[in-house]
Amino acid sequence: MHLMPASTADIGQAEWPDYGELIMNIKVQDYISVFIHQTDLKVTNCVKERLAPFQLAPEQNLIMMLLWERDGRTQQELSERLEKDKTNITRMVSSLEQKGFIKRVTETCDRRSVRIFLTEAGTALQDKVIPVIETFHQTITAGITKKELDEVHRILTKMRANIE
Template sequence: MKLSFQDYISIKIHQTDLDLTSYIKSKLEPYNLAPEQNLVMMLLWEKDGLTQNQLAKALNKDKTNIARMISNLEGKGFLNRSKCPNDQRSMEIYLTSCGKELGNQVIPILENFNKVVCKGISKEELKEMERLLHLMNHNVSTII
């Protein structure tokens, strides 16, 4: 039996991603922060001083893309780069005071967003969804 457009799981996931991204984009816009840039900031709000390589690995992005985002965030005054004391070829990324203050404003928005998105979904259902998404990612990674 041939699948219809709405039967493809990839379409459902893509539409959900578009909806979630559109919503968070509107919430981050007043802070001059794009959703992808927000991911870098979230990692640094969690642990300041990560290297560009650590950020690239955590976000599954290429180093060029991460370097561009870091430059953009540095230009906005949210971050500073510093040579790694142990490895002069690596750069550590640190939040500026402005970047830390941004976290005080944005993190509550992100936490509320997470609460809204997960409303009516049990912890067990969230764990199962995470398991299924991980399995899908694994399935795709084996063919590319």
């Protein structure tokens, strides 16, 4: 029984649009999808702030993390690992290239592919950024047990499965 926002669902009433004028405390935030979205925005903004000193946007940072692990990956590889559209990868890689953190090298044996390598500046960033990311994750999960995190993960996974 979760079709309606929690505030009305527990008292088991009819469809909410019918009494929109009567119960004014209905909020779109009561929809779990909206709540997840707003949470995501707050989380992303926090990461954005913390990475701003390094000229690294949050999603660009994910690319850098993969490259710090091992560079010379193709955009295709980055796209698969990050589960992002290849067009987004193209644009993020372009941005990282403009900032001088990576360079693109066309693959000789398959000239369709581009391999991404870290520049010195890009490599140097690792020791500064990784601690920031770790501190962020310590902060956001403070006072939350592994069991609770697993529970959130499990239920969000179920929601993903529910919508295919």
